[in-house]
Each structure stands twice: as C-alpha cells, then as structure tokens.
Amino acid sequence: xxxxxxxxxxxxxxxxxxxxxxxxxxxxxxxxxxxxxxxxxxxxxxxxxxxxxxxxxxxxxxxxxxxxxxxxxxxxxxxxxxxxxxxxxxxxxxxxxxxxxxxxxxxxxxxxxxxxxxxxxxxxxxxxxxxxxxxxxxxxxxxxxxxxxxxxxxxxxxxxxxxxxxxxxxxxxxxxxxxxxxxxxxxxxxxxxxxxxxxxxxxxxxxxxxxxxxxxxx
Amino acid sequence: xxxxxxxxxxxxxxxxxxxxxxxxxxxxxxxxxxxxxxxxxxxxxxxxxxxxxxxxxxxxxxxxxxxxxxxxxxxxxxxxxxxxxxxxxxxxxxxxxxxxxxxxxxxxxxxxxxxxxxxxxxxxxxxxxxxxxxxxxxxxxxxxxxxxxxxxxxxxxxxxxxxxxxxxxxxxxxxxxxxxxxxxxxxxxxxxxxxxxxxxxxxxxxxxxxxxxxxxxxxxxxxxxxxxxxxxxxxxxxxxxxxxxxxxxxxxxxx
Numbered sequence: 339x340x341x342x343x344x345x346x347x348x349x350x351x352x353x354x355x356x357x358x359x360x361x362x363x364x365x366x367x368x369x370x371x372x373x374x375x376x377x378x379x380x381x382x383x384x385x386x387x388x389x390x391x392x393x394x395x396x397x398x399x400x401x402x403x404x405x406x407x408x409x410x411x412x413x414x415x416x417x418x419x420x421x422x423x424x425x426x427x428x429x430x431x432x433x434x435x436x437x438x439x440x441x442x443x444x445x446x447x448x449x450x451x452x453x454x455x456x457x458x459x460x461x462x463x464x465x466x467x468x469x470x471x472x473x474x475x476x477x478x479x480x481x482x483x484x485x486x487x488x489x490x491x492x493x494x495x496x497x498x499x500x501x502x503x504x505x506x507x508x509x510x511x512x513x514x515x516x517x518x519x520x521x522x523x524x525x526x527x528x529x530x531x532x533x534x535x536x537x538x539x540x541x542x543x544x545x546x547x548x549x550x551x552x553x554x555x556x
Numbered sequence: 557x558x559x560x561x562x563x564x565x566x567x568x569x570x571x572x573x574x575x576x577x578x579x580x581x582x583x584x585x586x587x588x589x590x591x592x593x594x595x596x597x598x599x600x601x602x603x604x605x606x607x608x609x610x611x612x613x614x615x616x617x618x619x620x621x622x623x624x625x626x627x628x629x630x631x632x633x634x635x636x637x638x639x640x641x642x643x644x645x646x647x648x649x650x651x652x653x654x655x656x657x658x659x660x661x662x663x664x665x666x667x668x669x670x671x672x673x674x675x676x677x678x679x680x681x682x683x684x685x686x687x688x689x690x691x692x693x694x695x696x697x698x699x700x701x702x703x704x705x706x707x708x709x710x711x712x713x714x715x716x717x718x719x720x721x722x723x724x725x726x727x728x729x730x731x732x733x734x735x736x737x738x739x740x741x742x743x744x745x746x747x748x749x750x751x752x753x754x755x756x757x758x759x760x761x762x763x764x765x766x767x768x769x770x771x772x773x774x775x776x777x778x779x780x781x782x783x784x785x786x787x788x789x790x791x792x793x794x795x796x797x798x799x800x801x802x803x804x805x806x807x808x809x810x811x
Binding site: 453455456458459460461462463464465466467469473474477478555 | 608610639640643644646647648649650651653655657658659660661670671674675703705716719720723
C-alpha cells in the first residue's frame, strides 16, 4: 500500500503536466474545428457549386485519409514546400482540419433533418436565407448535435495522443516516458486512462446537462 | 371593383416531367376572399406557393401590387430577382401552412414577434405589444409564454396566423390550414379566418372546408388537372355548377 501511494505521488505530477498540453490542444482544436465544420456544412448545402464543391472535397479528403498521415504531412511535408509550422501549431491545424471535416458532416445532417417547412415559414415572413438559418434552423439543431458532437470531441481528445509523433509532449507521451524510466507500466497506464476518462466523461456530463435544458421546450 | 392586388398570368409549373400547373390566369382584388377548391393533386397548393415564390414558376408570371414576384421575364428568359427584393415582397404576403410550421424553439409570443424584430427592425417592446394584441385577436393571449409543443393543433394554427399577421401583410395565403387538425379543432381556426375576412383582409384560401368556401368566400375557384375549371360566386359554384367535373367533385365532398 505504501508502495502504491509512493508511485502515485510520483506519477501524478508528471501526468498533470501532460494533461495540460492535451487539454490545450483539444480545446483549441475543438473551437477551430467546430467553426470550420459549421462553415463547411453551410458551404456544402449551398446551391452554389463554387461553395459546395470545395466543401465536399475538403470533407472527403480529411475523412478519407488517416489522421496520422495528415499530421505528418503538415509537420514533415509542408516544410519541403517552404511552409514551416511549429509543432504545436501544426498539431492544432491538423486536428482542427480533421475534426472540422467530421463536424461538417454532423452539422449538415442535423440541418437537413430539420423539417423543410421551417425554412419555408421563415422565408415566407420575409427573412433572408442567412437570417432564417441563424435564427430558425441552427438553433433547432443544437439538441440533435449534442450526442454526435460528444462523440466527435471525445474522439478528438483521445486522438491528441497521436501528437507525440510530431514531437509534442502531451499526456500519452509523458506517460510513456515515465514507463520507460520506471518500468511501472500498469500503474502509469491505469492513471493515464483515468485522466482521459475524466475529460471525456466530463464532456458527456456537460452535454446531458445542456440536453436537459433544451428539453424544457418539449 | 377594388384594385387588383394579385394578377396571375399564364402560370405554369412543372416538377421534372410532371406539369402540375398548365396555365393559370387569376386576379385577386383588394379585400376579396378567394377560395380555391379541387381534388388532391389538382395543383391548388402549388398555385398558392407560386404566389410567394416558394415554388418557382416555370412559365408565366405573378404580379403582386404591380410587381413581378421572384423573377422577371428578360428577353424571353425568366431571371431571378435579387434576394432582397424577393424577401421584401414576401414580407408583404402572410402565409399559413397546413402543418403550422411554428418555430418550436420559440414561445408563441416569440414566434409572432420574430419577423417584426428581425426583418422590420421593430423595437422589441413595441413588437411585444403588437404580438400580444395579435395573440388576443386569435384568442390566445394567455398562451403567449407557451412553447408550440404544449399547444393543441388548433392553438398552434392560430398562433401561426398571428405570426403571419405580425408583418401587417397586404394579403394572406392559406394552404389547407385545417387539413392537419382534429375535427373538433377546425372550427376555432375557421372562426379566426372568418373574423379576418370580416375585417377586410385580402385572402387566398386553399381548403377542403366547403362550408367555409360557401360562407366566407367572395369567389370560389375550382381547379382540376392543373387548370381552373370553373370560377364564380359560391352560390353559383355550389348551387349550379356548370361543369361536369365540378359537379362530380362536389357530389363527392358534399356527400
């Protein structure tokens, strides 16, 4: 028991340091990814092919290739054509673009699930397409967006563990380094798993609270 | 007779190969209540939806207060009008839908004031006064804070009418406003519509309610197969229809 407590006291500060980086990477990428996803979804359902075609190409590219390949391309291949991005920014870029592609599909599906009569009613009142989208359609998607967004953001949280491959020191990397130093694989990995789970389960809890709030409208 | 407010000329509409409207000419005058009846698939809803350009006519034109709605004929081609022009035209036409289409994330009052605040930039306090006045007019002042899902179908449709009226439209379009209602809720909606007609509102009503057509309509249009088969005052259409198809239709719906 004393041994276990001793290990824990040694592991936790190391993991907390990694958790900070993981959270920073996740939150920033989630914000950019959501904005990007929203814009790509709106572009993709546009009747203007100059908007919808690039949006479709973007989604297909980033959903159709491995995330690891995307990260390595940004970090290793872009410098070869003169675009050098520091590791953390490269990771944010990669995760944002990747999450954006998935979120675009989530948002598009949610928008298209709203009854067509809603847009018609809004337009018949003289509202522009943009106004109707912002005031009438998008607010109705929030509740439907919550479950798939929790999935996507949980995936993003866990996927940030790949950032160690482009030399970012995040939770997984710290954890693994600690194991190489101490050989305490079980103890370290269990604590690491707990850290990830605290993050993803907080997300779920937050979402179900928001869901309850939105449910009040019946 | 009062001035024409809607003039429809040679209106055609096709969905792919299916021609739903085959050449409609119709004039609606200010203050008039025009009731459109006919079997399902006759094109009456499509006609109504062409008036405010929810459907894009394939040929012909719709004039609203002298302006072409939604598109203009230029060198033999129909060219869409700028979105802003269309939005302004639609703002002057109220529409009531079969399935109400209230905004479920807004209360009854918020539904009613949404367009005045967002489109007409009316100050919120003023819009709320207008909204409450309109909800009172449709008998729902006590439901102002209620979300649509907690209202009956008849109540929802009355809120939808108040919402359309909030833009102070010059004409109201009704697309089968009672078809989705339980029978016992039809009366309250028809009553509101009758009050509106009595107040002098110009109305185009697509409906299966023959009682309403007879009592409230100034003119009844019978459509079948994408064409206007017969039109006239209700006494004539219901009393002595001239066309065989009108007679057949009426004998089916009037039992």
